[in-house]
Amino acid sequence: MAEKKGKYTTVSIPVTLYNRIKRLIEGTGFTSVSQYVTYVLREVVAEHEQASQEEPFTEEDKERIIEKLRKLGYI
Amino acid sequence: MVSRPHGGRLIYRVATGKRREALLEEAREVPRLDVGLERAIDLLDIAYGAFSPLEGFLVQEDYISVLEDMRLHDDTPWTIPIVLDVDPAEIADVSEGDDIALFYDGKPIALMRVEEIYGWDKKRHAQLVYKTVDVNHPGVAKTLARKELLIGGRIDLINEPPNPFEEVTLWPRETRVLFRERGWKTIAAFQTRNVPHRGHEFVQKAALTFTDGLLVHPLLGWKKKGDYKDEVIIEAYKALIANYFPKNVVVLAGLRMNMHYAGPREAVHHAIVRKNFGATHFIVGRDHAGVGDYYGPYEAWDLFNEFPDLGITPLFIREAFYCKKCGGMATEKTCPHPPEYRIKISGTRIREMLRRGEKPPEYMMRPEVAEVVLKYSNPFVE
Numbered sequence: 001m002a003e004k005k006g007k008y009t010t011v012s013i014p015v016t017l018y019n020r021i022k023r024l025i026e027g028t029g030f031t032s033v034s035q036y037v038t039y040v041l042r043e044v045v046a047e048h049e050q051a052s053q054e055e056p057f058t059e060e061d062k063e064r065i066i067e068k069l070r071k072l073g074y075i
Numbered sequence: 076m077v078s079r080p081h082g083g084r085l086i087y088r089v090a091t092g093k094r095r096e097a098l099l100e101e102a103r104e105v106p107r108l109d110v111g112l113e114r115a116i117d118l119l120d121i122a123y124g125a126f127s128p129l130e131g132f133l134v135q136e137d138y139i140s141v142l143e144d145m146r147l148h149d150d151t152p153w154t155i156p157i158v159l160d161v162d163p164a165e166i167a168d169v170s171e172g173d174d175i176a177l178f179y180d181g182k183p184i185a186l187m188r189v190e191e192i193y194g195w196d197k198k199r200h201a202q203l204v205y206k207t208v209d210v211n212h213p214g215v216a217k218t219l220a221r222k223e224l225l226i227g228g229r230i231d232l233i234n235e236p237p238n239p240f241e242e243v244t245l246w247p248r249e250t251r252v253l254f255r256e257r258g259w260k261t262i263a264a265f266q267t268r269n270v271p272h273r274g275h276e277f278v279q280k281a282a283l284t285f286t287d288g289l290l291v292h293p294l295l296g297w298k299k300k301g302d303y304k305d306e307v308i309i310e311a312y313k314a315l316i317a318n319y320f321p322k323n324v325v326v327l328a329g330l331r332m333n334m335h336y337a338g339p340r341e342a343v344h345h346a347i348v349r350k351n352f353g354a355t356h357f358i359v360g361r362d363h364a365g366v367g368d369y370y371g372p373y374e375a376w377d378l379f380n381e382f383p384d385l386g387i388t389p390l391f392i393r394e395a396f397y398c399k400k401c402g403g404m405a406t407e408k409t410c411p412h413p414p415e416y417r418i419k420i421s422g423t424r425i426r427e428m429l430r431r432g433e434k435p436p437e438y439m440m441r442p443e444v445a446e447v448v449l450k451y452s453n454p455f456v457e
Binding site for chain 2: 007029039040042043045046049050057061062065066068069072074075
């Protein structure tokens with residue numbers, strides 16, 4: 001699917017789920033179902049992204065860094 | 076496990092070896108733009124990954140998104156716009172797509188690919204970032220004094236501005252390796268631009284009770300008049316850590332980063348930056364990154380609720396006070412005694428005492444810390 005342009009787009013969810021969320025957010029700080037869904041999705045997506053972590057440096061970099069940390073007295 | 080870099084990738088745009096030599100050569104041939112120390116410090120933060128996932132100064136799409144929605148265009152949380160301002164005359168011969176050399180103090184420090192040149196509304200910028208256009212706010216005053224155009228694009232660092240604190244400066248790759256070497260899986264970061272008083276020590280130790288280590292991370296860079304000088308902050312922390320913390324639970328590292336005094340937005344920014352250094356938790360105190368009465372004392376805490384995807388856990392720790400009845404430091408949550416027993420640890424009052432050459436009482440500031448500050452004839456920024 002092509003990327004959507006603009007600030008917002010539409011995603012379909014079952015009406016039953018929509019109503020359930022609407023009831024759930026009553027009296028909370030969430031002002032709309034969209035706001036709640038955005039919040040929850042961001043939380044879930046971030047968790048998935050977190051799981052795919054890789055070391056941001058090579059073994060060679062690491063050795064060099066350890067040497068510097070030793071010189072500075074950190075280890 | 077230490078935090079994943081913000082946006083998924085730790086940026087490293089420091090040119091070395093042959094590539095650096097080639098870029099230095101190029102810097103002599105392309106148009107030159109002189110920048111001040113603050114932009115030079117931004118360049119360091121970008122190049123060494125403190126501002127990951129930024130690879131350069133913001134292009135317009137990201138700038139507007141950060142300003143309006145506190146997120147980069149790809150939805151990554153980002154609250155403080157990192158921008159390079161220029162006068163039209165300075166870039167009269169520069170077009171989008173050109174490379175330029177950024178000079179600091181007569182020396183080329185970075186190559187920049189100019190992806191975009193665009194205008195900005197400084198008042199709107201101030202209103203959204205600082206929530207005020209009052210020129211008495213130091214961040215607003217600085218914004219309004221900036222130049223008329225912004226240029227966005229990737230950078231490569233080729234030289235560094237002089238660093239008077241080299242022996243205590245660590246960058247994200249280094250702290251990440253250090254935390255692994257120490258076997259720390261959870262790290263609380265503490266942002267500061269002050270010398271430590273007992274209230275600071277209390278919140279740091281509160282965080283340390285459930286994390287493996289503490290990163291004390293003072294900002295080294297532009298600060299407003301009356302703030303403590305960088306060297307005073309570093310020396311004062313060394314004294315505190317040596318005398319009042321167990322060995323190997325604290326890392327003291329200076330962070331070369333500019334202060335904006337943008338309150339809630341900057342509190343989130345500070346958390347993002349510490350995530351890039353590998354911290355898993357970030358201590359958010361009272362009136363974090365605030366100035367004067369522009370922000371509510373705990374306003375920053377509310378803003379964190381808008382970022383379920385921040386990837387670093389904020390630790391909201393209330394202001395600590397000394398309770399005469401408890402016989403120690405306490406907070407609203409831990410002390411049942413009425414106000415007459417409580418002594419507020421006021422940073423302003425401590426500064427006044429130190430300015431007069433007086434040592435604050437021990438319940439306010441550790442004597443070893445006060446002695447360090449009093450060694451300086453003027454410990455404050457003029």
